[in-house]
Amino acid sequence: MAENIVEFRHITKRFPGIIANDDVSLSIKEGEIFAVLGENGAGKSTLVSMLFGMYEPDGGEIYVRGKLEHINSPRYAGSLGIGMVHQHFRLVSNYTVAENIVLGLEPVRKIFGVIPSVDMKKANHDIAELSERYGLKVNPTDVIENLNVATRQRVEILKMLYREAEILIFDEPTAVLTPQEIASFIDIVRGLREQGKTIILITHKLNEIKAVADRCAIMNRGKLIDVLDVKTASTDDMARMMVGHDISFTTERKPARFGGVILDVKNLTVKNAAGLDAVKNVSFQIHAGEVFAVAGVSGNGQNELADSIAGLVKISGGTVTLNGHDITNATVREHITKGVAYIPEDRHNVGLVLDFTLRDNFPLRQYYTPKFSRKGVLSESEFETYGEKLEEAYDIRSGQGGATITRAMSGGNQQKAIIARELDMKTPLIIFMQPTRGLDAGAVMNIHRHIVDERDRGAAVLLISLDLDEILDCADTIAVIYNGSINKISPASEISTDEIGLYMMGVKTA
Amino acid sequence: MRKFTQSLIAIIISLIFGALILWLMGKDPVTAYTDLLRGSGLMEKVRYSGRQNMFTDFMSFIDAMTPMIFASLAVALALKGGFFNIGVSGQMLFAGFCAHMAAMILPSKIAVVIVGLIAGALIGALIGWLKYRFNVNEVVSSIMMNSILMYLITFYINTFYINPVSRQSKSIISAARLTLSGFRWEGLKIDIALAFPLAVATALFLHWFIERTTYGYEIKASGLSPNAAYYAGMNVNRTALMTMTLSGALAGLAGVSYFCGYLAAIQPGVVPSMGFDAIAVSLLGGNNPVGCVLASFLITVISKGSVYMSSRQNIDMEIASLIAAFILTFAACSSLLGRRRK
Numbered sequence: 001m002a003e004n005i006v007e008f009r010h011i012t013k014r015f016p017g018i019i020a021n022d023d024v025s026l027s028i029k030e031g032e033i034f035a036v037l038g039e040n041g042a043g044k045s046t047l048v049s050m051l052f053g054m055y056e057p058d059g060g061e062i063y064v065r066g067k068l069e070h071i072n073s074p075r076y077a078g079s080l081g082i083g084m085v086h087q088h089f090r091l092v093s094n095y096t097v098a099e100n101i102v103l104g105l106e107p108v109r110k111i112f113g114v115i116p117s118v119d120m121k122k123a124n125h126d127i128a129e130l131s132e133r134y135g136l137k138v139n140p141t142d143v144i145e146n147l148n149v150a151t152r153q154r155v156e157i158l159k160m161l162y163r164e165a166e167i168l169i170f171d172e173p174t175a176v177l178t179p180q181e182i183a184s185f186i187d188i189v190r191g192l193r194e195q196g197k198t199i200i201l202i203t204h205k206l207n208e209i210k211a212v213a214d215r216c217a218i219m220n221r222g223k224l225i226d227v228l229d230v231k232t233a234s235t236d237d238m239a240r241m242m243v244g245h246d247i248s249f250t251t252e253r254k255p256a257r258f259g260g261v262i263l264d265v266k267n268l269t270v271k272n273a274a275g276l277d278a279v280k281n282v283s284f285q286i287h288a289g290e291v292f293a294v295a296g297v298s299g300n301g302q303n304e305l306a307d308s309i310a311g312l313v314k315i316s317g318g319t320v321t322l323n324g325h326d327i328t329n330a331t332v333r334e335h336i337t338k339g340v341a342y343i344p345e346d347r348h349n350v351g352l353v354l355d356f357t358l359r360d361n362f363p364l365r366q367y368y369t370p371k372f373s374r375k376g377v378l379s380e381s382e383f384e385t386y387g388e389k390l391e392e393a394y395d396i397r398s399g400q401g402g403a404t405i406t407r408a409m410s411g412g413n414q415q416k417a418i419i420a421r422e423l424d425m426k427t428p429l430i431i432f433m434q435p436t437r438g439l440d441a442g443a444v445m446n447i448h449r450h451i452v453d454e455r456d457r458g459a460a461v462l463l464i465s466l467d468l469d470e471i472l473d474c475a476d477t478i479a480v481i482y483n484g485s486i487n488k489i490s491p492a493s494e495i496s497t498d499e500i501g502l503y504m505m506g507v508k509t510a
Numbered sequence: 511m512r513k514f515t516q517s518l519i520a521i522i523i524s525l526i527f528g529a530l531i532l533w534l535m536g537k538d539p540v541t542a543y544t545d546l547l548r549g550s551g552l553m554e555k556v557r558y559s560g561r562q563n564m565f566t567d568f569m570s571f572i573d574a575m576t577p578m579i580f581a582s583l584a585v586a587l588a589l590k591g592g593f594f595n596i597g598v599s600g601q602m603l604f605a606g607f608c609a610h611m612a613a614m615i616l617p618s619k620i621a622v623v624i625v626g627l628i629a630g631a632l633i634g635a636l637i638g639w640l641k642y643r644f645n646v647n648e649v650v651s652s653i654m655m656n657s658i659l660m661y662l663i664t665f666y667i668n669t670f671y672i673n674p675v676s677r678q679s680k681s682i683i684s685a686a687r688l689t690l691s692g693f694r695w696e697g698l699k700i701d702i703a704l705a706f707p708l709a710v711a712t713a714l715f716l717h718w719f720i721e722r723t724t725y726g727y728e729i730k731a732s733g734l735s736p737n738a739a740y741y742a743g744m745n746v747n748r749t750a751l752m753t754m755t756l757s758g759a760l761a762g763l764a765g766v767s768y769f770c771g772y773l774a775a776i777q778p779g780v781v782p783s784m785g786f787d788a789i790a791v792s793l794l795g796g797n798n799p800v801g802c803v804l805a806s807f808l809i810t811v812i813s814k815g816s817v818y819m820s821s822r823q824n825i826d827m828e829i830a831s832l833i834a835a836f837i838l839t840f841a842a843c844s845s846l847l848g849r850r851r852k
Contacts, residue, residue: 205749333743344741353735363744364731373724380722 004066005030005167005198006051011060013046019194022222023060028167028200034192035201035230036210037242038219039440044202047219048169051200052084053077064167083160084169089152091144098127101159130158135191149298150181157188165327168192169200174208175438177500178297178434179468186212189250192209204242204440205234207375218242239441247384256476257287262428262460263309264324265507269317270304278304280484282316286460286477290488292453293463293475294486297504301484302464306433309462310342313334323428336365340420345433351418352406359387359402362421394420395446412443419450430454431462436470468497482506513796513826515517520794520840521808528833535825546830549818550667550811551705561699573689573703573772575810577602580709580801582755582795583716583786585631589797590720591753592733597637597652598761599785605629605762606769606776607663609669610671610679613686613770614665615840619704622686627759633659635751635756642747648754656781664778673775681774688771689800705767710803717799805841810836 004027015023020043020364036044049055051062051070061068064080065431071077074084091100103122127140136154138291144152149337153173156484160168171187174182180336187211189199201213209216209230216233218225263286272278278301286292296302307313311332319328324337328339338404344350352361363372363386372382387402398404406414422430432451435442451474455461465471471478475492480503488495488502500506529539547553551567558564581598588595595601608629633655639645667679684691690702720726732739732749740746755837768784769776791809795801816830 148684331743332740336743342741346737348733350737350741353731353738355734356731360727364738367727367742368724378722378724378727 001286003030005064006030006200007066008047008051009061009063011047011050011057011062013043013055015048018149019222021050021057024219024222024224025060026044026217026227028198029215030198031193032214033189033199033201033212035203035213035216036219037204037206037238038240039204039442040439042219042242043222044219045171048084048171048200048202051077051167052169058395063066072091078087078165081164081166082169083163083167085153085156085160085171085173088173089156091155093095093143093145094147095143095144096140097138097142097155098123098145099372100155101127101130101140102145105163127158127162129349130161134158134195136161136188141145150177150184153177153185157192165197167198167200168265169202169426171202172204172438173201174203174205178466178504179497181503183206206238206441209238210235210313211267236273239240242441256455257289258293258476259458261285262288263462264321265309265318266321267318268305268315268320269306270301270308270313271316272304278484279308279315282481283318283484284325284479284482284486286487287483288458288460289455290476291455291461291463291474291476292310292479293465293471293473294479294481295465295468295480295500295504298466300481302433302481304464304484305481306342306344306462306464307430310344310431313341313351317468318327336425339425339427340428341427342431343422343430343432344436345416345436347411347414347418352414354405354407356400356406358391358396358404358406358409358417359383361389361406361417362387366425369472372388390417390420390424393424394411396420412439415443415447417440419447423450423454425455427459429460429462431464434462434466436467467469468500472497480504482509512687513798517794517796517801517805519839520843521837524833524836528829531829531832532825533830537823537825542819542825543821545816545819547798548822550709551830552811555818561697563698566698566700569700569702569819571810571814572706573701574814575806576703576706576709577764577768577772578788578791579713579803580760580767580811581784582791582806583713583799584760584764585696585788585792586718586795586797586799586802587720587729588753588757589792591729591735591750591757592736593635593638593641593727593750593754593756593757594789595637595652595754595761596649596789597633597785598757598764598788599781600652600656601630601761602757602765602768602785603656603663604633604659604781605765607666609686609766609770610682610776613682617683617685619686619688621681622688622766622770623705623708623813626762626770627722628762630762630765631759633753634761635755637758638751640752641754642750651657656785656833660779660781663776667776667778667793672778676775677778678807679776679778682770684774685837686770687774688767689774691774701766702840703771703773705763708763710766712760713799713803716760720799725749725752737820755769763790787834787838790842794838794841 004387006028009025011021011024024047036048039046050057053076056072062071069080084299106118107122108116111117124140131138135139136158137159138154139149174185177185192199194245203209215227216230217227218238220242266283268279268282270279271279294302304313311330315329319326323449325338327335333413362382367373372379384402394416396412396413398409451461451463463474478492478495479489480487480500482504483506487509532539532542532545544553550557550571551564554564570601581658584598585595612621612625620738630827636657637648640646640651671679673680688705690704692699693702728744728749731742731748732744735747768782791805795805812830816827819825819830820827
């Protein structure tokens with residue numbers, strides 16, 4: 001019987017208005033892959049962050065290797081052999097792989113025996129050796145900004161290993177990876193276990209847990225629901241415990257009934273910030289009552305495609321026509337009034353004014369209309385009733401209702417607020433850009449439901465996502481974008497997952 | 511409400527600090543502090559010279575406070591829109607100077623106010639335009655503007671507009687001055703700040719403008735998150751320009767109530783330090799227009815009362831400035847601390 005390497009005993013952690021962890025006790029054995037599963041806001045990240053010293057518990061104790069520890073900083077956690085890969089990587093993008101890995105623990109040599117300097121040669125050599133030993137392929141001298149997401153993740157893992165971490169924490173590690181990359185990530189994790197590492201995986205993707213984890217803790221609303229042996233538990237059971245009720249994994253939907261053409265994109269070309277063509281000569285049409293989904297690996301022009309159709313970036317070639325009106329390079333406000341709703345990818349910097357109250361965020365794109373503003377004076381009562389209406393209709397939960405500062409809300413509820421705001425405009429075209437990134441299964445289901453409902457209402461829906469499951473779940477038509485061009489457009493029923501994967505990687509072109 | 515508590519804590523801590531210093535100097539902090547109030551006309555002095563009493567002191571206090579209210583409002587509005595207007599001093603100077611010039615042609619108080627408003631607004635607009643047209647950081651351009659304006663105006667005053675005795679500019683004609691200086695009433699000589707009601711009204715209006723109008727909504731959204739404001743269909747550039755123009759206009763009002771009111775002349779070679787103090791006053795007031803009035807009141811008590819305190823207690827004036835500096839530093843710290851806590 002393996003020994004418990006980490007023990008949480010009666011951990012409680014409160015944030016203003018929320019109990020993030022409520023008397024959670026669990027133990028993790030040495031050398032196992034332990035998954036923590038839960039919806040957003042269930043408290044899984046908080047729990048694990050305390051192990052990594054980012055927060056301190058309000059009550060309860062953490063034992064590491066049988067010893068009571070007060071982990072008050074990530075540095076101290078590091079000294080206990082605990083490492084963490086965050087959802088958003090923490091790498092210096094203009095440094096090389098080796099420089100990033102040794103940062104803070106650089107091998108030092110003395111010039112003339114006195115002046116200390118970083119021994120980059122030794123660092124490169126050490127990293128190459130380390131990468132060899134663990135089978136994590138990286139080139140120590142590559143610069144981070146030239147590397148893809150999967151490689152950057154390997155660099156993050158090597159960073160932990162270089163620090164001789166024995167307990168490795170991964171926060172949502174697969175959120176940004178392609179199916180092929182996920183498969184290889186799972187191999188990496190298995191390999192690490194064979195080397196005797198203990199792995200803690202925070203995720204809400206059930207199939208990954210099933211594939212790789214030994215045991216799995218399920219959390220819901222700050223409480224530990226159960227710890228299951230993954231081999232014997234079914235995904236249905238896990239899902240039910242996670243959300244507290246049954247969920248089905250595919251959104252039920254009636255067959256699509258296409259109407260007339262709503263959005264007509266012809267030969268669209270868009271430059272990115274660097275002045276290079278990010279979208280190249282793209283043409284497609286979306287009909288009323290159609291979900292048109294664009295699949296692709298991150299960074300292949302999806303952002304520019306969505307932003308240009310929503311009017312946020314300039315179009316350098318081609319036309320965009322909505323309901324017969326040319327909206328090419330119209331202002332953002334003209335796009336709103338002509339009927340383009342847009343759920344942007346970056347909900348923190350674009351979709352919301354985070355320091356506004358929830359109530360002030362709802363009319364963000366309509367505040368100037370007569371409904372909210374009379375002769376330039378805002379109607380306080382209208383803000384209030386509108387806020388209450390949307391909170392009710394879209395089940396948006398927050399500490400203090402409409403007066404809650406949006407920053408203080410959970411990611412899922414922030415996204416619900418954006419979706420509520422955009423869908424309530426009842427526009428003919430709705431653009432969803434990565435609508436469920438980082439959200440839990442319950443929220444994902446809810447958003448997919450909305451996507452299909454909007455389609456049934458007769459809207460044209462453009463769904464751009466990196467998550468293939470999402471695309472397969474919602475799409476009537478699937479397009480694959482690669483390197484700024486649309487490689488393939490096909491009815492969803494006539495294309496297989498593997499085929500989509502090949503188009504996504506640019507292996508196949510139409 | 512939380513901001514109010516923060517400011518209050520800042521004030522209390524600084525007063526304790528100040529008391530400690532006074533005590534270390536062998537002075538009695540309580541008497542020293544009451545002397546501040548006495549000097550500001552908020553408590554009775556031991557004796558008064560001819561034609562003066564507590565009321566006249568209080569009226570002079572109001573006179574000193576008026577430009578500070580405008581200046582801190584200028585800073586607060588700019589901060590709401592995401593701008594750090596460190597050029598209030600230069601805008602004040604320019605507005606004051608233009609008003610002096612205008613008063614020579616048209617000696618009217620209303621003309622002085624209008625010219626000051628427009629002059630300040632022009633400088634603010636220029637800074638805003640440089641920001642959105644060429645993406646020049648407003649801190650850099652407004653500091654440079656401070657110097658440019660100060661040297662130009664100094665040159666003009668020294669060459670054409672100097673009072674050789676005082677080594678300051680000539681005084682503004684009293685028909686155009688915004689302070690009724692030495693007004694006789696019941697045997698008293700009173701300084702009446704005519705712009706004070708305007709300052710208070712402006713603060714109340716600004717509060718309403720920021721919180722309740724479409725423009726205010728746009729200013730706040732653009733200040734807090736320019737990307738989200740753009741996504742919302744707002745014209746972020748136009749809003750930036752408007753914010754800086756309005757901020758400049760408020761600084762202009764500060765300028766005329768200072769150089770054509772509290773003072774009657776312009777000292778060449780310097781920019782008024784009030785423009786910089788106003789930044790801290792605005793922070794102390796939580797960037798809220800009404801808070802700015804309260805913070806201006808407190809800071810003016812210290813600066814105005816310090817003259818009396820130093821003469822009575824034989825304490826250097828600088829000690830009072832030191833206490834004011836403490837308050838402002840703590841206010842700045844507490845507002846930053848408040849931001850870090852989520």
